[in-house]
Structure formats: C-alpha cells, structure tokens
Amino acid sequence: MSAAPLDRPALVAAARATIRKGSKSFAAASALFDRTTRERVWLLYAWCRACDDIVDAQDMGGALGDQSGAAERLALVxxxxxxxxxxxxxxxPAFDALGLVARETGLTxxxxxxxxxxFALDAADWQPRSEADLMRYCWHVAGAVGVMMAVVMGVAPDDEDTLDRAADLGLAFQLANIARDLxxxxxxxxCYIPAxxxxxxxxxxxEQMKPIHRAAMAKLARRMCSLAQAHECSARIGAGRLSPRQRWAILAAAGIYGDIARKVAERGEQAWHSRTVVSGKEKLAWIARAGWRAMRPVPASCHQGAAHRRHTRRDLIALAEARPFG
Incomplete structure (x- = not known):
C-alpha cells in the first residue's frame, strides 16, 4: 500500500519553527543557503531535534526529564x-520531515x-573512558549528522574526503557544546570528559565540577576546545568544495560555533559560572566575515590546523566496528 502524500509546505513550516526555537545559531547560518537547501536542512534538523528530545525526555534541548523508560523511547525513535x-x-511531523528529505536527496x-x-549511548548512561571513546560518541551524535547535511547539500555519497570533513564540522560543534555544558x-x-x-x-x-577542581577542569576544557579547533579547520577545507552560498553558510556556522569553544577556553575557570553564548551582534559579524571568506581561497592556516586532528570519520567508523561499545 502506498503512503499517503505528505504536505511539503506544512512540514517545511513546522521544521522552520523547530530550528528557530531549538538552535538560533544554526537558524541564522541556514538562512544563507539557497531556498531548496535551506528547507532540506530545516527538515533534517527537525528530525535530529525530535530524536534528541524523545530519548532525553526534554523539550528543545532543555532540562533532562525523567530518564526511566529511555530504552522504550529509543525504540520509538x-x-x-x-x-x-x-x-x-x-x-x-519531524519524522515525516526526515522521510521527505530522504526521498529528495538519497539519505539512507x-x-x-x-x-x-x-542516542542509544545516552539512553544507556554511557560515559567515555578514552579520547577515542569521546570522539566516537561525537561522531554518532554530530559527525554523522554532518555527513547527512553534506548529502543534503549535494555531496556525492562516494566523496569520502569531503564527507570526512563534513563529519569534522559536526565533531567540532559537539566538542564545543560539551565543553560549554559541563x-x-x-x-x-x-560526564563526557574521558575518564x-x-x-x-x-x-x-x-567530582569534576567541584570548586576545588575548577582549575583542572579549565585545563581539560581547553584541551577539548583545541580538538574542536582542529576539526573546525578541516571542515573549512571541505567547505571550499561547496557552492558559494553553501560555503558561506557553512563558514558562518563554523565561525559561530567555533566562537563557543574559543570563549570557553578564554573564560577558563569562569566558563561555567554562566552559560557561554555568542551574541546576535557577534553572529552577524560572523555572517559578514564568512561571506568574505567564501570568496577567498582556503587559507594555509586551515591546512596547518587540520593537520592536528587525530581522528577522522573513517578512523572512528573503523574503531566502532573493531571495538564496539558495551
């Protein structure tokens, strides 16, 4: 039996409302895409947001709800x-949005x-033991999203290096978020700091957030932000292979989220006294800066920074296959 036709405009409108509420930074950057890409990015984001909220029993990434029944919620997802x-x-609508964008772009x-x-790792109360564990977690929750976003933007599924760099953008985002949200x-x-x-x-x-350990935690946060910087540099290289408007949007997002990591590192022990944010003015500045950078060659500093990344998408997939979690 064929599925009932979906109302694309309604799904796009719902997805747009979701991204505006769930991620102001990503919503701002997504406005730079051409209309078709922008709508598809919103549709994919809506699914990601819904999965996260269902598994964590939260609303738009807010406070975690009652974590009992997580396995059942994961099964529903x-x-x-x-x-x-x-x-x-x-x-x-969020899951119907995924089905729609998958049919339009070839997501699998x-x-x-x-x-x-x-989401399965979070539902199991998993915590990383090593840096490799941390990076594999970041691959699942954000790097894999970067790959899906790249396919939505038209990157060929067999363009392995560009997909690696798309995953790097997700890795950079997630590392910044972890450092900010300790x-x-x-x-x-x-706790997502490796044991x-x-x-x-x-x-x-x-005991990681006890005041007596704040100086040490600031040191570890800087270490995490340094990892984020290397992956951000790699992502900027990949962005150079996209169409001009897509490149502009990705460079803006990289700059905005990169500022989260840079601010956490700069704030040191004060980083968790209040939430680290990128102001609206700063986001606009990054949008303008990204527009200029989108017209220029990838700077040598990005290649130098990317050389410091220790894990690629293919490395992390191989690690997961060779040594599964659990």
Missing amino acids: RQRTAQAMAGQPAGD MAMAEAVIGG SEDDAAGR EWLAEVDIPPG
Whole structure:
C-alpha cells in the first residue's frame, strides 16, 4: 500500500519553527543557503531535534526529564525513523520531515542509524573512558549528522574526503557544546570528559565540577576546545568544495560555533559560572566575515590546523566496528 502524500509546505513550516526555537545559531547560518537547501536542512534538523528530545525526555534541548523508560523511547525513535525512511507516515511531523528529505536527496537508513547510535549511548548512561571513546560518541551524535547535511547539500555519497570533513564540522560543534555544558551535564548525572583525562589531573569520578577542581577542569576544557579547533579547520577545507552560498553558510556556522569553544577556553575557570553564548551582534559579524571568506581561497592556516586532528570519520567508523561499545 502506498503512503499517503505528505504536505511539503506544512512540514517545511513546522521544521522552520523547530530550528528557530531549538538552535538560533544554526537558524541564522541556514538562512544563507539557497531556498531548496535551506528547507532540506530545516527538515533534517527537525528530525535530529525530535530524536534528541524523545530519548532525553526534554523539550528543545532543555532540562533532562525523567530518564526511566529511555530504552522504550529509543525504540520509538527507531520505529518512527524506519517508517519514515520506508515512505510511510510516521505520525510525527519531524519524522515525516526526515522521510521527505530522504526521498529528495538519497539519505539512507544506515546514515540515520549512525545518528541514532549516539542516542542509544545516552539512553544507556554511557560515559567515555578514552579520547577515542569521546570522539566516537561525537561522531554518532554530530559527525554523522554532518555527513547527512553534506548529502543534503549535494555531496556525492562516494566523496569520502569531503564527507570526512563534513563529519569534522559536526565533531567540532559537539566538542564545543560539551565543553560549554559541563556543568549542566554534571547536574543531569552525565560526564563526557574521558575518564583517562580526569585521572591525568587527579579528579575522582563524579567530582569534576567541584570548586576545588575548577582549575583542572579549565585545563581539560581547553584541551577539548583545541580538538574542536582542529576539526573546525578541516571542515573549512571541505567547505571550499561547496557552492558559494553553501560555503558561506557553512563558514558562518563554523565561525559561530567555533566562537563557543574559543570563549570557553578564554573564560577558563569562569566558563561555567554562566552559560557561554555568542551574541546576535557577534553572529552577524560572523555572517559578514564568512561571506568574505567564501570568496577567498582556503587559507594555509586551515591546512596547518587540520593537520592536528587525530581522528577522522573513517578512523572512528573503523574503531566502532573493531571495538564496539558495551
């Protein structure tokens, strides 16, 4: 039986409202895309946001809700995603949005499942032991989204190096978010700082946000932000292969999110006294700066910075296949 036709304008309108509420930074950058790409990016974002909110029992990335029943919520995400990817109405506009953009661009269930793998780790109260574990987590929850975004923008599924660099943008975003949200995650009983990093600076498990350890945590946050910077540089190289408007949008997003990491590093021990934000004025400045950079060759500094990344998308996929979590 064929699926009922979807109302594309309604799904796009709902997705637009979602990104405006869920991510002001990404919403600002997405406005720079051509109309078709912009709408498809909104549709994909709506699915990502819905998955995260369902699994974490939260609203638009707010405070975590009751975490009992996480396995059941994860199963619901997988069921609705599979329905949408099969072209069937999923009963939720965010999942129908995924089905629509998948049909328009060639996104696959394997790509979606890579993202869902990150939600599965959170549902299992997983925490990273090593830096490689951290990066594999970031691959699932954000790098895999970067790959899907690249396909939405027209990158060929077999263009491995460009997909690697698209994943790098997601990795940079997630590392910045983790560094910014250490205090909020701690309050929710979560820690994404590798246990080995904590041991290196003599912080006992579960005590990372105590005032006595603030100086050490600032050091670890700078380390994480340095990782983010290397992946941001790699992503800028990949952006140079996109169409001008897409390049402009990606460079703007990279700059805005990169500022989160840079501000966390600069604030040091004060980074978690209040939420680190990029102001509206600063976002506009990055949009203007990105427009200029989009017309220029990729600077040598990006190639130099990207050389410091220690994990690529293909490395992380190989690690996951060779040594599964659990």
